[in-house]
Amino acid sequence: MLKQSSILSRLIDRCLTRPRLLGPGRGSPRRAVRRILVFGRIPNPTVDYYLVARLEAAGMPPFELCDIRNFRAAELEAEGSFVLICRYASPALVSWIERHSEVLAGVGLFLDDDIPAVITGEDADLPYRLFLWYRAVFPLRRLNRQLDCLWLSTPRLAAAIGETGARLLPPAPPAKLWQRPQAADCGDEVVIAYHATGVHVAEHRFLRPIIEKVLAARPQARFEVVAGPGASGIWKGLERCDVRLPTSWNSYLESMTSARVDIFLVPLTPSAVNDCRSPTKRIDVARLDAAGLYSASLSYGFGHDRGEIHLSHDAKEWVRAILALIDNPAERQAVAAATRAEVAAMTALASVGLPEIAKHFQEKCDSGFPSGNA
Structure with missing residues (x-):
């Protein structure tokens, strides 16, 4: 019923x-x-x-x-x-x-x-x-x-x-919007990030226990999350977790020019809204030169084609995938390169106006x- x-x-x-x-x-x-x-x-x-x-x-x-x-x-x-x-x-x-x-x-x-x-x-x-x-x-x-x-x-x-x-x-961003200098290496620390608007509360709830397990297992990891007022409370009480409120679009772009993120999370909980989304988060991942982890979905695909990693909506699978990337810098670089190639193909679409x-x-x-x- x-x-x-x-x-x-x-x-x-x-x-x-x-x-x-x-x-x-x-x-x-x-x-x-x-x-x-x-x-x-x-x-x-x-x-x-x-x-x-x-x-x-x-x-x-x-x-x-x-x-x-x-x-x-x-x-x-x-x-x-x-x-x-x-x-x-x-x-x-x-x-x-x-x-x-x-x-x-x-x-x-x-x-x-x-x-x-x-x-x-x-x-x-x-x-x-x-x-x-x-x-x-x-x-x-x-x-x-x-x-x-x-x-x-x-x-x-x-x-x-x-x-x-x-x-x-489909999306076709200017190259200047994602081809930017990246921050210098910060040694052994690994920064994981999730940036979302106020309509992704379900994704925040999905990630909270996952990140808690990851941070407990890897003391060199740190988590950064952009969360609106309706979702920021989900992250209270978690150590090595930096919670930021959403800013204007221009301020966000400016902050990303010097940001350092190693692993960028792109979960999508199953819903009618998410089924209609396009893969624009790839552009944010490419801008940061990060390794993206994407939900297996209509937006991002269902396999591991072309070097990207697509995960089912299973918390254990996400924990394993994040830990594997933390432990393998070379794999992070390869996954990041795969996303940059996808975004470069998006940019090429703009040539026909x-x-x-x-x-x-x-x-x-x-x-x-x-x-x-x-």
Whole structure:
């Protein structure tokens, strides 16, 4: 028998609007593109991991990044602009789109999470659920009538959204975002890390007894965890454990330029939300030049192909794998190199830009408009 909370979640889920392509373009810009206006809560990792390198690719229109928290309609040029929304919109932005619909080149949306599943799931706190509804779901009631293009990060997310005209857009980070100088060797100490947001409480609970066993078995090991207020208490009372609260995206990137991590943990508890995730944590692992341990999953794979290590959701298996990497520096280097190769392949995907938009920009260039990025 289903729990009442599960039944309620399903009822709420059915009431949450999904993105639908109802605009005149239906899968491509509706007219020639002069520029791209990217809207979202900027800066953020989604823009950097999926969009920036593609927008900078040869043959793409000039682009501008616009934070919806500082929306200035008077400073925007609507005619010939393609509006690309990254996850979040605001009522002011949607109203601006509606007012200028006849002159915009088109409207697109990019999503990298099953946001309705996050809202109805168990990990997110109430303020975050309300934020997601207000910024990502509520605007779709009006935005869908304008939506020409929809890009989604994974096939499973596309299946969950259910819009057949959506295009897949896997992560493609700029090389400069992960190819960074690493910290000097700190001798025999081995640093293990897990960095997560507030929607990964289940993963924190899964890791807590694992890390306790590892630290007890290896006195040279130290653990570093990024945990929001809802999860930080899970780590209380554990020695050689450094608990940090999440910071802004730019502050996090800056701190990682000098951080030293040897083993980076990427667990994913089985859930509808996690099934839709893409392997962006690989980028963080590569940036730190760390050895990654990943959950066997749709996101990261199920075998030990190409030198990476994928583990079942079994605590004993994770303990054994972490201890083995602590004891074998050469293996850590090999596993780290395997992840760097995977991320380099991601970066290569950016070279084609966004073909749907690039095609319309080329048509416009042939008509005499200037090309090149701003």
